[in-house]
Amino acid sequence: xxxPIILDLxxxxxxxxxxxxxxxxxxxxxxxxxxxxxxxxGVEAAMTxxxxxxxxxxxxxxxxxxxxxxxxxxxxxxxxxxxxxxPGLAAQYLVQAIRACxxxxxxxxxxxxxxTLALAMVQAPDIFAHLHGVIASGGALYxxxxxxxxxxxxxxxxxxxxxxxxxxxxxxxLIPLDCTGRLxxxxxWMEQLAPMGAAPASVAGHVHAQLAAARMGRGGGNGxxxxxxAAAPLLALLVPGLFGGHLAxxxxxxxxxFTRGMTVARRIGPPGVQPNAxxxxxxxxxxxxxxxxxxxxxxxx
Numbered sequence: 179x180x181x182p183i184i185l186d187l188x189x190x191x192x193x194x195x196x197x198x199x200x201x202x203x204x205x206x207x208x209x210x211x212x213x214x215x216x217x218x219x220g221v222e223a224a225m226t227x228x229x230x231x232x233x234x235x236x237x238x239x240x241x242x243x244x245x246x247x248x249x250x251x252x253x254x255x256x257x258x259x260x261x262x263x264x265p266g267l268a269a270q271y272l273v274q275a276i277r278a279c280x281x282x283x284x285x286x287x288x289x290x291x292x293x294t295l296a297l298a299m300v301q302a303p304d305i306f307a308h309l310h311g312v313i314a315s316g317g318a319l320y321x322x323x324x325x326x327x328x329x330x331x332x333x334x335x336x337x338x339x340x341x342x343x344x345x346x347x348x349x350x351x352l353i354p355l356d357c358t359g360r361l362x363x364x365x366x367w368m369e370q371l372a373p374m375g376a377a378p379a380s381v382a383g384h385v386h387a388q389l390a391a392a393r394m395g396r397g398g399g400n401g402x403x404x405x406x407x408a409a410a411p412l413l414a415l416l417v418p419g420l421f422g423g424h425l426a427x428x429x430x431x432x433x434x435x436f437t438r439g440m441t442v443a444r445r446i447g448p449p450g451v452q453p454n455a456x457x458x459x460x461x462x463x464x465x466x467x468x469x470x471x472x473x474x475x476x477x478x479x
Contacts, residue, residue, distance in 0.1 A: 180204065181310065182279045183415065184211045184272065186245060188290035189224035191388035192408035196289065197228055198385050199473035200412055201235045207285075207415065209237065211275035213268070215245030215290050231381050243271040245294040249336035269297040276305040287411035288314040291332050296339035299346050311349035313411035316340065317428070317441035318355040319457070325439060330355050333430060334439030341430040350455040352428060353410045354441065357421065357458045361410060361466060362403040363389060370471050374478055382477040406470065413466050414458060420469070421461045425453035 185200065187193035193214070200209050212232075214224045221244050228242045246268045272294055276284055286295060292314060298305060316332035317340075318324070325334035333340045344350060374386035392404050414421055426443040434440070443457050 180206060180208050181415070182210045182284040183207045183412075184213070184275055184284060184286045185209060185412075186213045186215070186272075186286060186288040186290065186294060187224070187408065188216050189214050189220035190408070191385070191392040192404065192406055193224060193289065194227060194231070194385050194388055195406070195470070195474060196409045196412055197231060198381065198477050199409060199470055201232070201237065202473045202476045203416065207412075209240055210279065210284065211241045211243070211272070213243055213245040213272065213294055215247065215268075215294060218244075218247065221245075221247075227384070231385075234381050241271060241275060244268055245272075245290075246297060249291070249293055250296060250338045250342070251336075268294050269301055272298040273302040273305055276308045277302075279308050281307050282310050284308055285310050285415060286312045287415065288312065288316070289332075289408040289411060290315075291335040292316070292339040292343045293336045296336070296342035299342060306346065306348055309348045311351065312343060313351040313353065313414055314343070315353045315358065315407050315410050317352055317443075317457075319441060319443050319459070321354075321356045321359060323439070324355065326436075328437055329431075329439030330441070333441055337430050337432040337439045340441075341432055344428055344430060344454050347454070351411075351414060351423075351458060352441075352455045353407075353414060353421075353458045355407075357423075357461050358405070358407045358410045360463050361406045361461070363393060363406055364403045365401060367467050367471060368393065368401075371474060374474060376478070380478070382474065385474070385477070406467070409470050410461075410466075413461075413469060417465075417469060420466050421458040423456055423458035423460070426455060426457045427451050427453050428455045428457065 318330040323329040325331035431440040
């Protein structure tokens with residue numbers, strides 16, 4: 179069965195690698211929309227490249243849009259009204275794509291803040307019936323955060339949005355830093371991808387060049403490993419057996435001065451509190467990198 183998927187990405191080489199990998203398995207997943215959230219310049223460049231990538235794979239009908247440019251609340255903590263203009267339009271594009279899928283049909287893979295999805299859920303609760311599930315890369319349960327000592331950056335960027343999605347009652351798979359902290363593009367993995375660069379003008383060649391530049395652009399050009407967490411939701415959808423986890427009730431701290439954005443998972447909640455997420459706490463790193471490598475190398479053909 180081919181499952182429709184929506185990719186909610188942040189601009190960067192890892193996002194393009196994830197999109198390229200996703201279109202290599204049309205018998206398993208069918209990309210129906212791609213969203214990019216982040217700074218305007220980066221989003222515009224990512225959208226242009228994504229459209230080119232999709233066009234070259236015969237997927238001209240797939241929508242590519244900008245996601246919400248900022249969080250659901252003001253910096254001072256006041257909740258915004260439902261946005262009009264660009265932010266509201268971003269959520270409407272997502273709503274339209276979800277509604278176009280059959281009931282219990284589409285999976286949303288989120289690799290960045292959950293703002294656009296949360297706003298879509300608030301604006302159009304009827305989309306819940308069309309969601310087969312949400313797979314989100316975010317949170318830090320037992321390992322230190324990468325935004326603050328206790329918060330992971332995707333959740334910390336918009337805790338209210340994360341809390342909204344987790345309270346929605348849709349099937350949610352959460353992939354925290356604890357699970358993907360070692361899912362990196364190291365020197366060996368990049369060497370295995372070298373054939374992608376044989377045709378620099380190709381889509382695969384462009385993605386390979388971006389990955390290589392991302393690694394060489396840090397640490398004084400010495401080749402610093404970069405995270406491949408952006409691909410984790412896709413990998414979890416394609417091969418769930420790569421991962422292991424447990425059902426839990428996950429809460430997001432939205433108010434604490436020092437703990438805002440912190441995720442807290444309870445395997446067994448208090449009376450009346452039910453699990454709201456499947457938390458993936460471990461994965462086969464080598465197998466995951468191997469699968470992603472093979473999908474990217476398949477793009478050369």
